[in-house]
Amino acid sequence: xxxxxTPAVTAGVAALxxxxxxxxxxxxxxxxxxxxxRAHGELLTPHLTEAASTxxxxxxxxxxxxxxxxxxxxxxxxxxxxxxxxxxHALDIPAYPVCSLDAIAADAGTGTPLLVATDARRREVYWxxxxxxxxxxxxxxxxxxxDIDVGDARVVGRAGSMVSAxxxxxxxxxxxxxxxxxxxxxxxxxxxxPLTPLYLRRPDAAEPGERKRVTEVG
Amino acid sequence: MSQIIMxxxxxxxxxxxxxxxxxxxxxxxxxxxxxxxxASSVELHARYGGVVPEVASRAHLEAMAPTARRALxxxxxxxxxxxxxxxTAGPGLAGSLLVGVAAAKAYAAALDxxxxxxxxxxxxxxxxxxxxxxxxxxxxxxxxxxxxTQLLRVDDVATKITELGSTVDDxxxxxxxxxxxxxxxxYPGGPPIDKxxxxxxxxxxxxPRGMTGPRDAPxxxxxxxxxxxxxxxxxxxxxxxxxxxxxxxxxxxxxAVADVLTMKAVAAAQEYGIGxxxxxxxxxxxxxxxxxxxxxxxxxxxxxxVPRPRLCTDNGAMIAALGAHxxxxxxxxSPLDFSANPALPVSTVTVR
Ligand SMILES: [Zn+2]
Numbered sequence: 001x002x003x004x005x006t007p008a009v010t011a012g013v014a015a016l017x018x019x020x021x022x023x024x025x026x027x028x029x030x031x032x033x034x035x036x037x038r039a040h041g042e043l044l045t046p047h048l049t050e051a052a053s054t055x056x057x058x059x060x061x062x063x064x065x066x067x068x069x070x071x072x073x074x075x076x077x078x079x080x081x082x083x084x085x086x087x088x089h090a091l092d093i094p095a096y097p098v099c100s101l102d103a104i105a106a107d108a109g110t111g112t113p114l115l116v117a118t119d120a121r122r123r124e125v126y127w128x129x130x131x132x133x134x135x136x137x138x139x140x141x142x143x144x145x146x147d148i149d150v151g152d153a154r155v156v157g158r159a160g161s162m163v164s165a166x167x168x169x170x171x172x173x174x175x176x177x178x179x180x181x182x183x184x185x186x187x188x189x190x191x192x193x194p195l196t197p198l199y200l201r202r203p204d205a206a207e208p209g210e211r212k213r214v215t216e217v218g
Numbered sequence: 219m220s221q222i223i224m225x226x227x228x229x230x231x232x233x234x235x236x237x238x239x240x241x242x243x244x245x246x247x248x249x250x251x252x253x254x255x256x257a258s259s260v261e262l263h264a265r266y267g268g269v270v271p272e273v274a275s276r277a278h279l280e281a282m283a284p285t286a287r288r289a290l291x292x293x294x295x296x297x298x299x300x301x302x303x304x305x306t307a308g309p310g311l312a313g314s315l316l317v318g319v320a321a322a323k324a325y326a327a328a329l330d331x332x333x334x335x336x337x338x339x340x341x342x343x344x345x346x347x348x349x350x351x352x353x354x355x356x357x358x359x360x361x362x363x364x365x366x367t368q369l370l371r372v373d374d375v376a377t378k379i380t381e382l383g384s385t386v387d388d389x390x391x392x393x394x395x396x397x398x399x400x401x402x403x404x405y406p407g408g409p410p411i412d413k414x415x416x417x418x419x420x421x422x423x424x425x426p427r428g429m430t431g432p433r434d435a436p437x438x439x440x441x442x443x444x445x446x447x448x449x450x451x452x453x454x455x456x457x458x459x460x461x462x463x464x465x466x467x468x469x470x471x472x473x474a475v476a477d478v479l480t481m482k483a484v485a486a487a488q489e490y491g492i493g494x495x496x497x498x499x500x501x502x503x504x505x506x507x508x509x510x511x512x513x514x515x516x517x518x519x520x521x522x523x524v525p526r527p528r529l530c531t532d533n534g535a536m537i538a539a540l541g542a543h544x545x546x547x548x549x550x551x552s553p554l555d556f557s558a559n560p561a562l563p564v565s566t567v568t569v570r
Contacts, residue, residue: 041316045323046555059328074272075313078279079320085283086321090297090328197279203272 001182002065003173004044004080005072005100006118006158007037011047012175013055013062016187024183029055031175040079048083064093066182068100068173070198071126071140072118081197094192098181101128101140101157103173106180108156110134115153117145117163118172125159126200142200219243221301222252223545224289224325225538226282228318229310229338230365231274233257233281235289236535237300238348240542246352247546253293254528254535257281264405268395269364275313282321289534297329304541307335307552307569308562310365315558323554335552335569336540337379337562338532339368342498344375344543345529345536354521358382358492360483362507363499363531364391364406367479369437369486370564372496376543381564382486383437386429390475391501393441397448397471401464411468412504418469420506423451425474430481437486444474476507484514494521503527544568 003010012031016024032047032054052059067084070077088095101116105128108114114130120142127148128139145162160167170177185192220241227234237253259277263269290296305322308315319335326333343359359370367385372378388396391408398407403414425447428440448471455462487495497511502524515522529535544567552569559569 041320042555042557044320045327049327049554059330074275075316078275078313078317082279082282082317082321083324085279086286086324087328089283089286090325197276199276203270203276205266205270205273 001067001175001178002044002048002080002084003068003100003103003178004040004076005068005070006172007035008172009034009036009040009043009047010173010175011044011051013051013057014175014179016179016183018187024187026176026179026183028175028179029057037073037076040076044079044083059087060091062091062093064186065095066098066178066186067095067195068103068178069097069195070100071120071142071200072100073121074199077197081195085195095195096182096186096192097195098178099128099136099140099198100173101126102136102181103177104157104170105130105134105136107170107174107177108154113151113153115148115150115155115163117148117155117157117159117167119159125162127163129153140198140200221545222295222299223302223304223538223541224300225534225536225541226303226305226318226322227338227341227532227534227537228278228282228314229306229308230314230532231259231263231269231277232532233278233285234532234534234537235286236533236538237289237293237295238535238538238542240545242546247543249347249539249542251348251535252295253289254533255285255289255292256533257285260406267399267405269311271311271313274311275317278314278317282317297325300329300331302332302334302541302545304334304336304537304544306338306341306537307556308338308559310338310560312558312560315560319558327554332551333554334541334544335556336537336544337564337567339366339370339564340375340379340567341536341540343370343372343379343496344540345498346496346523346525347375347543348529348535348539349525350523353496354494356490356492357494357496358483358487358490359496359498360479361499362390362479362497362501364395365389366499367439367441368564369483371490371492375540376547376549376567379564379567383435383439383482385439385441387440387442388445390439390441390479393445393475394501396445400449400452401462401467408501408504411472412506414465414468415472415506418463418465418467420469420473422463422466423470425470427474427478430478437482439478439482441475444471472504472506476504476510479507480511480514483511484518484520487520488518493519494523496523498525498530500531502530
């Protein structure tokens, strides 16, 4: 599994076991994480090969790729997504998309309403809200923290402190959270949804206006 | 013995995947083109009048795996046939480069084959060997496109390239885009200006030849003054209420560009005693540039090589071709954690 939606460059290898007591068992065999918002393109594949070798697994033994699809800062996010798409092509295996906020929610556990917030820069956050049973009921969206109604939700995620003073861990999507969030569709060998990034923002680009004059009009 | 090299190119707005076969039994390596697939996002940039980096990067992500699949299908190969992967490490747009580099790392790791991060500009030179065979050593390369304007001395395309000169401001292709906008022609400006110029008089307006004074660097270029001079000329004509002779403006502008490029390239070849010139890059397809280069090279006794237009523009085949020469030269692979470098100097052909 891979995620590059936050400053964490995350790669890991996990084993899934058929349903145990109504839930697919997730066993993370190895995980490599570096917190560096500018190293996604450098470190992601090395992290994956290291995790695989620690787990004693060849990449050709993998049955599926699980990839966080954001929302997250675009450049880093794309490094993870193109890595997942290329691995899926090269290994001829499916690549399953997971909303990266769902992965954080999966690690945060259920029992109370939950709000996950990560840094969207420009003083905004990417966020999603989950019911006590873990179902996402709002988001993912990008907004200024002041516009988000926290209500009685427990707040987690790296940018949780921008939304609530009582925000807590987990901060980033982990190997466990990502695979947990995708476990049921992966184990059922469902047809994966398209690997489309959750950008949530349009590219900054302005159409040119009238041509500027280079000479003074006298 | 032969090897299959896959090349990945994402430095600007074209997602390119190329496949070549390298045969290196004895003497000069032979490189044969098997597939050259390109997905371009150029239409997405047209209304902005130039490449928008974020739009290009998004398009690269979408196009990467489908383009690779198309290239393999065209060549009748599967990924398990690929023996090495080369990818553009720079120069180019940071976000665009990153998509290709991340993809190449994943392919190389999954297929367990060597990975080479290579220089885009060297790829523009190496691509000529797909069409015209081994390059004489040394040769001179003139690279002209929307992103680059460079004069290179190429002693060995895989190991030793020296920049003799480059543009101090706009790239030649950029000047075409800006002048097209001034005279009301669409983006990208190269083809419509070339077309209009054929109907015009290249001697109608005496536009300046930048950086050709006695104290100017002999092999550097400048096109910003030319662009401004075109704008001034048009504005003056508009103030007089005269109709704009677009064809004459295009022909005279194009003449100024082709004149400076070929004059400096031939002078460099003569200065360094080099007998072969390669012209590559998107602007190499320009009809006046290639005609004038042919004329002047012939007069100077220089052999001129210009790859077909499809190979001159950015593509994966040029990176695969360069990768093949790097493999043939037995150079070390790039580490799996290498960085894309938007400002990679041309002297660095492979990234270590
Ligand atoms: Zn180029």
